[in-house]
Amino acid sequence: MDLSYSAEELAFREEVREFLKEKLPKELSDKIRKGLELAKADMERWHAILNAKGWLAPNWPKAFGGAEWNAVQRHIFEEECSAHHAPRVVPFGLSMLGPVLQKFGSKEQQDKWLPRIMNGDDWWCQGYSEPGAGSDLASLKTTAVRDGDHYVVNGQKTWTTLGQHANMIFCLVRTDKDAKQQEGISFLLIDMDTPGIEVRPIILLDGSPEVNEVWFTDVRVPVENLVGEENKGWTYAKYLLTHERTNIAGVGFSQAGLSAVKRIARAEMSGGKPLLFNPHFAARVAQVEVDLMAMSTTNLRIISKAAAGTAPGVESSMLKVKGTIIRQEINDLARRAAGAYAMPFASEALEGSNDSLPDPHEAGPVAAQYFNNRKLSIFGGSNEIQRGIIAKVVLGGGK
Amino acid sequence: MNFDLTEERQMLQDSLRRFLRDRYTTTVRNSILGSDSGMSSEIWSELAELGVIGALFSEDDGGFGGKGFDLAVVFEELGRAGVVEPFLDTAVLGGGLIAALGTSDQKALIEDIIAGGLQLAFAHGEPTSRYDLNRVGTTAVVSGAGVTLNGRKAVVVNAEAADSLIVSARESGVVDEEAGISLFVVPADAAGVTVQGYPLLAGGRAAEVILEDVVVPDSARLGDAGKAFGAIEAAVAAANVALCAETLGAMETATALTRDYLMTRKQFGRPIGTFQALAHRMSDLLIELEQARSAVINAAGHLESDRRQREHHVSAAKNLMGRTGRLVAEDSIQMHGGIAMTQEYELAHIAKRIIMSDHRFGDTDHHLERFIALSAA
Numbered sequence: 001m002d003l004s005y006s007a008e009e010l011a012f013r014e015e016v017r018e019f020l021k022e023k024l025p026k027e028l029s030d031k032i033r034k035g036l037e038l039a040k041a042d043m044e045r046w047h048a049i050l051n052a053k054g055w056l057a058p059n060w061p062k063a064f065g066g067a068e069w070n071a072v073q074r075h076i077f078e079e080e081c082s083a084h085h086a087p088r089v090v091p092f093g094l095s096m097l098g099p100v101l102q103k104f105g106s107k108e109q110q111d112k113w114l115p116r117i118m119n120g121d122d123w124w125c126q127g128y129s130e131p132g133a134g135s136d137l138a139s140l141k142t143t144a145v146r147d148g149d150h151y152v153v154n155g156q157k158t159w160t161t162l163g164q165h166a167n168m169i170f171c172l173v174r175t176d177k178d179a180k181q182q183e184g185i186s187f188l189l190i191d192m193d194t195p196g197i198e199v200r201p202i203i204l205l206d207g208s209p210e211v212n213e214v215w216f217t218d219v220r221v222p223v224e225n226l227v228g229e230e231n232k233g234w235t236y237a238k239y240l241l242t243h244e245r246t247n248i249a250g251v252g253f254s255q256a257g258l259s260a261v262k263r264i265a266r267a268e269m270s271g272g273k274p275l276l277f278n279p280h281f282a283a284r285v286a287q288v289e290v291d292l293m294a295m296s297t298t299n300l301r302i303i304s305k306a307a308a309g310t311a312p313g314v315e316s317s318m319l320k321v322k323g324t325i326i327r328q329e330i331n332d333l334a335r336r337a338a339g340a341y342a343m344p345f346a347s348e349a350l351e352g353s354n355d356s357l358p359d360p361h362e363a364g365p366v367a368a369q370y371f372n373n374r375k376l377s378i379f380g381g382s383n384e385i386q387r388g389i390i391a392k393v394v395l396g397g398g399k
Numbered sequence: 400m401n402f403d404l405t406e407e408r409q410m411l412q413d414s415l416r417r418f419l420r421d422r423y424t425t426t427v428r429n430s431i432l433g434s435d436s437g438m439s440s441e442i443w444s445e446l447a448e449l450g451v452i453g454a455l456f457s458e459d460d461g462g463f464g465g466k467g468f469d470l471a472v473v474f475e476e477l478g479r480a481g482v483v484e485p486f487l488d489t490a491v492l493g494g495g496l497i498a499a500l501g502t503s504d505q506k507a508l509i510e511d512i513i514a515g516g517l518q519l520a521f522a523h524g525e526p527t528s529r530y531d532l533n534r535v536g537t538t539a540v541v542s543g544a545g546v547t548l549n550g551r552k553a554v555v556v557n558a559e560a561a562d563s564l565i566v567s568a569r570e571s572g573v574v575d576e577e578a579g580i581s582l583f584v585v586p587a588d589a590a591g592v593t594v595q596g597y598p599l600l601a602g603g604r605a606a607e608v609i610l611e612d613v614v615v616p617d618s619a620r621l622g623d624a625g626k627a628f629g630a631i632e633a634a635v636a637a638a639n640v641a642l643c644a645e646t647l648g649a650m651e652t653a654t655a656l657t658r659d660y661l662m663t664r665k666q667f668g669r670p671i672g673t674f675q676a677l678a679h680r681m682s683d684l685l686i687e688l689e690q691a692r693s694a695v696i697n698a699a700g701h702l703e704s705d706r707r708q709r710e711h712h713v714s715a716a717k718n719l720m721g722r723t724g725r726l727v728a729e730d731s732i733q734m735h736g737g738i739a740m741t742q743e744y745e746l747a748h749i750a751k752r753i754i755m756s757d758h759r760f761g762d763t764d765h766h767l768e769r770f771i772a773l774s775a776a
């Protein structure tokens with residue numbers, strides 16, 4: 001057991017710091033610091049900067065152009081990105097589809113799609129959930145029927161995050177209606193420009209248009225866009241979910257969120273003193289900080305183990321549950337800290353500016369974020385589903 | 400002990416609930432939320448006609464209620480329906496302060512309020528006052544022409560629609576002294592008043608109000624110079640009873656929606672309410688809901704008590720509502736899942752009303768500290 005960083009790791013941290021100081025555009029870090037939404041072009045800009053440095057895909061093998069960092073390097077990178085208010089990489093192509101194609105895709109698929117992900121040629125979105133298939137994902141009903149060299153897809157996906165920006169979607173579809181639920185599912189890559197696809201925005205409770213419904217009517221998809229084998233899609237989907245969950249604890253988000261809470265509470269006055277020095281509020285902040293310190297180490301322990309080859313199973317469920325509890329508690333503290341100034345609705349913030357709003361502490365749209373992040377404990381397998389997974393393993397019936 | 404409503408209050412509750420169920424539908428409310436004014440003058444007039452505003456004033460002031468339980472009945476129903484119109488600001492705060500301190504000339508305004516023809520806003524909080532009622536930095540200086548006001552008021556709800564603002568300002572003393580604070584009725588179009596409006600997350604609108612050498616006549620002052628604090632505290636106590644009752648009504652809607660959803664939404668081949676993890680959480684919400692109802696009854700029943708008892712119960716209620724409100728809002732969303740994250744679903748608006756009521760006149764922590772201070776006194 002040794003909690004200190006090696007000389008190489010310290011040098012790596014220095015390198016990351018230098019890079020962020022030099023290359024992170026101030027317009028982007030300002031938006032992140034103020035809690036404003038990024039435009040599509042902002043995200044593409046940051047991707048290109050990371051790609052030029054070779055740091056866009058920390059978890060990809062070098063053979064595919066990734067950085068192939070170990071758990072500690074990724075942790076350091078994450079910490080520094082939070083501290084410097086760097087944007088997060090959009091995960092759909094890089095963290096979700098990429099690893100699936102690397103493990104299960106054909107050589108042709110890897111050669112075609114992976115460089116396009118790196119170069120930002122494609123914006124991917126995820127076609128998993130359906131109106132009737134949320135927590136019970138395997139009950140999905142979107143069908144794909146083979147017709148010559150094509151599959152014909154019909155159905156509806158929902159909660160498609162940033163689908164409005166996407167030109168490609170990876171989908172779970174039912175290719176065998178008679179098989180047991182999990183056994184009749186396939187994994188398809190679908191061009192969003194194909195006739196028969198319609199994207200409709202869903203406005204979330206904080207007013208943000210970040211998710212969508214995607215409708216498929218007789219959409220023809222070339223068979224070469226099937227990943228792996230027909231009817232084996234559930235295996236790939238589960239693999240993808242474990243990758244999705246390697247960052248599910250959101251430690252970096254929590255660290256950035258906690259600094260924001262302190263910044264707001266230092267500016268907000270209560271009884272003539274900064275709120276941060278109010279014992280009651282200070283205790284709330286300290287409590288969540290203590291939890292976060294432990295979470296950071298739990299996260300490192302688990303991803304180190306995963307890097308050593310043990311597939312994270314029940315541990316990733318633990319990270320998701322505790323990580324989201326901490327993140328949501330920090331969102332709650334931020335809205336509390338802002339006092340009455342949490343009440344204004346910053347619709348303009350969605351466009352990247354809230355200059356017209358009163359915001360004396362530069363708190364940003366803290367209440368909107370509080371509401372928006374209720375999603376954390378719902379999506380990617382709700383926290384109830386995660387607790388079920390843990391219980392099943394621990395109490396029996398599991399592997 | 401008798402926990403039944405009086406016949407009059409029961410009738411008011413029934414007719415208000417019926418009216419709002421029929422008229423204040425989700426569609427109507429969504430169009431109000433999307434409108435520039437953030438409120439419906441038609442709904443306002445109809446509710447005034449129904450006696451909703453009259454119920455908030457005593458008979459002496461031309462109404463037929465004005466007690467804590469009248470406020471509780473009205474605001475519980477407004478909360479149940481997620482009403483965003485500013486009854487709290489115009490009637491309970493603005494009207495309440497005029498009723499408490501006004502001369503007979505000033506009180507003439509109350510008739511207009513009750514009839515639905517006048518809008519008011521209470522311009523009290525400031526950028527650095529947070530929830531401290533005694534911290535007033537806005538100044539009032541008597542001169543030959545009258546009284547000159549200077550300062551900035553923060554997040555003044557209903558300021559744009561208001562015909563007049565009830566502005567607090569300091570005539571003497573240091574910034575956090577209770578003595579020295581006065582109230583003035585300031586016409587919204589008075590020279591030197593700037594109103595910078597914006598929408599609120601949970602519906603309705605507010606504004607930053609900047610006062611630059613605003614001159615009002617001496618007759619604009621409510622009550623004696625520098626002696627308004629007691630009335631401000633009492634009006635805010637009434638507003639907190641109203642807010643707590645409103646939150647209770649919204650919590651009733653949230654739990655009803657959640658119960659219905661748990662019984663109809665199926666995953667894994669059965670209604671999700673049959674999963675024990677959710678069933679027990681639902682039970683917890685219902686337990687907390689009854690606690691919330693009792694806290695509202697305690698506060699409403701002591702609104703006419705002496706200051707110490709009144710404030711003790713009000714702070715207890717606001718603390719409890721802040722906690723249970725958060726639990727009900729968050730767990731209702733969580734048990735619904737994604738559907739409750741969408742703006743068009745009823746619960747989204749209701750949850751926002753519940754959470755954002757914690758940001759007016761003291762959140763759950765503020766009132767816990769206040770409760771401790773009052774207990775020690």
